[in-house]
Amino acid sequence: xxxxxxxxxxxxxxxxxxxxxxxxxxxxxxxxxxxxxxxxxxxxxxxxxxxxxxxxxxxxxxxxxxxxxxxxxxxxxxxxxxxxxxxxxxxxxxxxxx
Numbered sequence: 001x002x003x004x005x006x007x008x009x010x011x012x013x014x015x016x017x018x019x020x021x022x023x024x025x026x027x028x029x030x031x032x033x034x035x036x037x038x039x040x041x042x043x044x045x046x047x048x049x050x051x052x053x054x055x056x057x058x059x060x061x062x063x064x065x066x067x068x069x070x071x072x073x074x075x076x077x078x079x080x081x082x083x084x085x086x087x088x089x090x091x092x093x094x095x096x097x098x
Contacts, residue, residue, distance in 0.1 A: 004062055006052045007087040014081035015048065025074050034061020048083060
């Protein structure tokens with residue numbers, strides 16, 4: 001399993017547009033083959049900054065999603081709302097304490 005972290009900075013007047021769209025597609029993203037968790041975070045100090053954390057069983061699962069019509073639709077809309085270039089990381093979980 002690995003985690004994909006995406007940082008997105010939106011124009012302030014586009015935050016509600018992003019959230020509306022995210023809530024419409026979040027279940028579809030979460031139910032993509034190989035996805036085991038999807039979370040959305042908003043920065044406490046800068047409300048224009050959001051992070052998605054998605055957990056994937058295999059790297060190929062993420063690649064399949066990134067090549068899907070769903071991703072193309074979601075990303076083509078989302079990127080029109082950005083204030084800054086998004087950043088993304090793929091990381092392996094090393095330790096988790098609950």
